[in-house]
Amino acid sequence: MSKVAEQTINSFLSFKLDRETFGVNVNKVIEILEVPHITKIPKSPAFMRGVINLRGTVLPVVDARLKFGLKEIADSVNTCIIVFNIQVAKEQVMVGALVDAVQEVFDMDESQLMPPPSIGGKFRTDFIRGMARNEDDFVMMLDVDKIFASEEIINLQQEVEAVKA
Amino acid sequence: MKLTIKARLIVAFVLLVSIAGTMYYLGTANTETLNSRLGTIIDLNVRRMNLAGKIAEGVQLLTKREKDMILTREADRLDYLVEEFEKNQKILESRTEELRSISDEAGVEIVDDFSNSWESYIKEYKKIKNLAVTINNDSTKVAAALISRSTARENARAAIESINKIVKKNEAALVTANEEADVLYESGKNNMLILLVISVLVAIGVSTWIIVSISSSIAKAKEALKAVSEGNLTYEVDNSSKDEIGELLDFLKNTVEKLKEVIGSVTTAADNIASASQQMSGSSQQMSEGATEQAASAEEVSSSMEEMAANIQQNTDNAQQTEKIALQAAEDIQEGSRSVNQTVDSMKKIAEKITIIGEIARQTNLLALNAAVEAARAGEHGKGFAVVAAEVRRLAERSQLAANEINELSSSSVAIADKSGKLLEQIVPNIQKTARLVQEITAASLEQNAGAEQVNGAIQQLNQVIQQNAASAEEMASGSEELSSQADQLKDTVSFFNIGHQSQFSQSRSNKRKKQHVPVVHLNGNGVPKKATTAKTGLQLELNGHDSMDSDFERF
Numbered sequence: 001m002s003k004v005a006e007q008t009i010n011s012f013l014s015f016k017l018d019r020e021t022f023g024v025n026v027n028k029v030i031e032i033l034e035v036p037h038i039t040k041i042p043k044s045p046a047f048m049r050g051v052i053n054l055r056g057t058v059l060p061v062v063d064a065r066l067k068f069g070l071k072e073i074a075d076s077v078n079t080c081i082i083v084f085n086i087q088v089a090k091e092q093v094m095v096g097a098l099v100d101a102v103q104e105v106f107d108m109d110e111s112q113l114m115p116p117p118s119i120g121g122k123f124r125t126d127f128i129r130g131m132a133r134n135e136d137d138f139v140m141m142l143d144v145d146k147i148f149a150s151e152e153i154i155n156l157q158q159e160v161e162a163v164k165a
Numbered sequence: 166m167k168l169t170i171k172a173r174l175i176v177a178f179v180l181l182v183s184i185a186g187t188m189y190y191l192g193t194a195n196t197e198t199l200n201s202r203l204g205t206i207i208d209l210n211v212r213r214m215n216l217a218g219k220i221a222e223g224v225q226l227l228t229k230r231e232k233d234m235i236l237t238r239e240a241d242r243l244d245y246l247v248e249e250f251e252k253n254q255k256i257l258e259s260r261t262e263e264l265r266s267i268s269d270e271a272g273v274e275i276v277d278d279f280s281n282s283w284e285s286y287i288k289e290y291k292k293i294k295n296l297a298v299t300i301n302n303d304s305t306k307v308a309a310a311l312i313s314r315s316t317a318r319e320n321a322r323a324a325i326e327s328i329n330k331i332v333k334k335n336e337a338a339l340v341t342a343n344e345e346a347d348v349l350y351e352s353g354k355n356n357m358l359i360l361l362v363i364s365v366l367v368a369i370g371v372s373t374w375i376i377v378s379i380s381s382s383i384a385k386a387k388e389a390l391k392a393v394s395e396g397n398l399t400y401e402v403d404n405s406s407k408d409e410i411g412e413l414l415d416f417l418k419n420t421v422e423k424l425k426e427v428i429g430s431v432t433t434a435a436d437n438i439a440s441a442s443q444q445m446s447g448s449s450q451q452m453s454e455g456a457t458e459q460a461a462s463a464e465e466v467s468s469s470m471e472e473m474a475a476n477i478q479q480n481t482d483n484a485q486q487t488e489k490i491a492l493q494a495a496e497d498i499q500e501g502s503r504s505v506n507q508t509v510d511s512m513k514k515i516a517e518k519i520t521i522i523g524e525i526a527r528q529t530n531l532l533a534l535n536a537a538v539e540a541a542r543a544g545e546h547g548k549g550f551a552v553v554a555a556e557v558r559r560l561a562e563r564s565q566l567a568a569n570e571i572n573e574l575s576s577s578s579v580a581i582a583d584k585s586g587k588l589l590e591q592i593v594p595n596i597q598k599t600a601r602l603v604q605e606i607t608a609a610s611l612e613q614n615a616g617a618e619q620v621n622g623a624i625q626q627l628n629q630v631i632q633q634n635a636a637s638a639e640e641m642a643s644g645s646e647e648l649s650s651q652a653d654q655l656k657d658t659v660s661f662f663n664i665g666h667q668s669q670f671s672q673s674r675s676n677k678r679k680k681q682h683v684p685v686v687h688l689n690g691n692g693v694p695k696k697a698t699t700a701k702t703g704l705q706l707e708l709n710g711h712d713s714m715d716s717d718f719e720r721f
Contacts, residue, residue, distance in 0.1 A: 011541030011551070013534070026541040032534050077527060104558065105537035105551065 010110060012132075014103040014139055015082060018070050021103065023132060023139045030083040030094060032102050035075055049098055052081070059083065061096035067147070076100070086148045095148055108132055113141060169408045170379060177371035184364040188357060195353030199346055206342045209267055210335040216264040217331040220279075223257035224328070228321050231290055234297045235309045243298050254287070264331070272331060279327035286320035293317060382410035389417050396661040398425045428662045435659065438652040445645035449638045456635035463628040467621055474617040481610035484603050491600040495593050502589035509582045516575040523568035526561045533558030 012023040013032075033054070038061055040050040047066035051058050061081055066072055078101040086093050113130030127146035132139045168176070230250045237243055261283070265276045289312055296309035385403060392400035402418040404411055536554035540547030 009541060009544055011537075013538060013541075026538045029538050029542075031538065032531055034528070034531060077524075080531065102531070102534055105534065105541050105555065107541075 011105055011107050012139075012141065013082070013105050014134070015080075015099040016101045016103060017064055017068060017099055021134065021137055021139045022099075023106075023108075023141045024082075024084070024144050025141075026105060028084050028086065028144045030085050033081040033083060033096070035079050035081055035098070052096060054083065054094075054096075057094070059094055059096045061098055062148070064097045064099050067097075073100075078102075084144050084148070086145050088145075088148070093148075106134070116140070170375070170410070173371075173375050173378070177368075177375060180367050180371060181364065184360060184367060188360045188364070191356050191360065192353065195349060195356070198349050199353075202342055202346055202349070206339060210338045210342070213264060213267060213272065214332055214335045216260050216267075217328045217335070220257055220260050220264065221325055221328045221332075223253055223260065224283075224321060224324055227253055227257065227290075228317075231293055231313060231317065234294065235306055235313055238301060238306075240301070243301070247294065247298055250290075257283075268331075272334065275327055275330050275334065279324050279331075282320050282323035282327055286317055286324060289313075289317040289320055378406070378408070379410060382406050382408065382414065386410060386414055386417060389414065389421070393417075393421055393424070396663055398428065398662050398664045424662070425664045428659055428664050431659050432656060432664075435652045435656040439649050439656070442645040442649040442652060446642045446649070449641040449645060453635050453638035453642065456631050456638055459631045460628055460635065463624050463631055467624045467628070470617055470621045470624060474614055474621070477610050477613045477617055481607055481614065484607040484610055488600050488603040488607065491596050491603055495596040495600065498589050498593050498596060502586050502593065505582050505586040505589060509579050509586060512575045512579045512582060516572055516579065519568050519571045519575060523565055523572060526564035526568055529561035530558055530565060533561055 009025065009027045011026040013026050013029050014021055014023045016022070033052075036052050038050040038052055041048060044050070047063050049061045049063050051060050053059075063072065075098075079098060080102045081096040081098055082102065084095050084097060086095055113132055115130055116128040127143045129141040129143045132141055227250060230246050230253070234243060234246050234250070237246065261276065261280060265273055265280075268276055293309040293312050296305035296312070389400055389402045398421055400421065402414050402421065404414040404418065406414075533554050537551055537558060540551030540554050543550070
């Protein structure tokens with residue numbers, strides 16, 4: 001919620017998309033869910049899978065694969081929804097992201113992060129905070145706010161509001 | 166002369182027959198002449214003489230009657246005499262007329278003389294009759310007797326003389342005729358004699374011609390046949406005549422040629438037979454040895470067959486055991502198949518349970534992650550809990566991995582067990598089929614056993630036959646040697662005939678004799694022909710000896 005909190009908490013949740021491992025600060029994570037029934041929303045963009053009922057609140061669910069420009073695959077038993085708490089225009093919004101698998105929670109110092117590559121990456125690098133080594137693999141640390149900080153989410157929010165209404 | 170004997174004989178006989186015909190004709194002509202002459206004599210002269218005799222007799226009778234009239238007085242007797250006289254007078258006159266008719270001119274004159282004399286006598290008779298018969302007294306009787314003794318007697322004598330003249334004349338004619346007949350006979354005899362001589366000459370000539378021609382040919386034939394009978398077939402038959410004997414000689418020539426060919430071929434055939442029988446003897450000896458080897462082989466085959474029969478028996482036993490084992494195996498495998506199916510079911514259940522465990526582990530994992538997230542957010546205060554959550558998460562992860570592994574293993578086990586079950590189920594019919602096949606093998610083995618026994622029996626028979634063959638071959642060897650000696654004998658016999666290359670033939674024979682060491686075979690049963698020291702000609706078979714094969718035969 002605050003920068004201080006973020007700085008103090010150096011724990012990261014790692015998950016997998018396709019064959020890449022990504023990490024996000026647990027500070028942004030509210031919880032991890034199994035995939036329940038997802039209510040589709042008409043006329044929504046492709047990466048919007050729909051909304052779910054999270055203990056009475058409506059939570060929009062984004063397919064992270066589609067969001068990251070990966071190929072859509074069918075859900076497996078390991079497919080989970082990570083519920084993020086993101087800040088959009090100084091407003092806290094909860095968003096569900098559909099990932100292939102959740103791996104673990106690990107601790108890492110910010111200083112250990114390596115800078116993201118300038119070229120050759122699959123993804124836009126502005127929302128990658130850095131690269132971390134985890135054994136032989138690289139874990140890309142994502143800035144969740146930047147990923148979802150778009151009008152889409154606002155629109156999504158509005159749509160959700162509309163659905164609520 | 167190109168005439169055949171038949172033609173010659175025909176010519177000869179025709180000549181002789183024609184001569185005989187001529188002789189017959191001439192003889193017949195002579196006889197006819199003689200016959201006509203004889204006819205003349207008998208018809209005229211003899212008849213005339215006969216008539217003359219009868220007339221003379223009648224004259225005598227009538228004169229006698231006339232005398233009786235004179236001498237008799239009885240009226241009856243006189244009447245009878247007159248009647249008798251007149252009757253005989255008529256007969257006499259008719260005979261006189263007959264005589265006249267058959268007489269020649271001279272005869273007729275004599276008959277006329279007789280008639281005149283007779284008429285004179287009849288005049289006298291009528292006077293006597295008148296005196297003696299009509300008047301009939303002593304005086305007239307005397308007168309009549311007077312007349313009778315004078316004129317009547319004169320006339321009667323004249324008449325008889327005339328008749329006698331006729332008789333004499335005819336007798337002279339008879340003598341003449343006899344002389345003529347003699348002349349005719351002489352001429353006929355001469356003719357016949359001439360013809361006889363001619364015919365004898367002709368017959369001698371013709372027969373000489375025929376005999377000479379035939380006998381020369383027959384002599385040639387005789388010479389040729391003599392040469393052939395002495396065995397000389399080189400004799401050249403000289404034949405110039407074309408008659409039947411010439412043909413006979415031609416045929417004889419052909420016969421000799423053919424005989425020469427036949428003898429030549431018989432000689433070569435005998436030579437061939439001799440050499441062939443030598444070869445045959447050797448061959449049959451080999452055959453005998455071969456038959457002995459065959460017998461040994463058959464014995465070996467028989468023992469092999471017995472071993473084979475034993476093997477087949479063992480095969481049969483093994484096959485029966487195999488069948489039992491296969492049936493047992495089929496049952497066991499069915500049992501195994503059922504067990505495997507049960508195992509598969511159990512494993513499927515295990516897999517389901519493991520899936521549940523996996524699910525639980527996964528959910529535990531999620532819960533642990535959530536807990537870890539919460540603990541991390543709690544910061545320093547959540548550190549211990551974070552460690553616990555991480556441990557729980559790790560355990561859950563391991564559980565899940567283990568569950569997954571078990572699941573995979575059980576899946577593969579199920580698949581394998583399933584496959585095993587199916588394979589076992591597939592094996593069952595195969596094994597049952599195997600059992601059936603083994604049963605068939607058993608039956609086949611039994612049949613094989615029977616077949617092997619039959620083969621064994623057949624081989625025994627074969628063995629007997631082979632031994633018989635061996636005996637036959639030995640007999641054949643001795644038979645061929647006998648044949649060889651027969652061929653030599655045949656050659657000896659045929660060598661009687663000389664067919665031109667006699668010297669060559671005999672030379673070859675003598676050469677052969679030198680080359681051939683003529684064996685004298687003693688069939689004494691030990692099978693080894695002994696060679697005799699005194700080999701003379703041909704194969705000398707000592708058949709008087711006794712050997713083992715003689716016991717099969719009866720001696721007569």
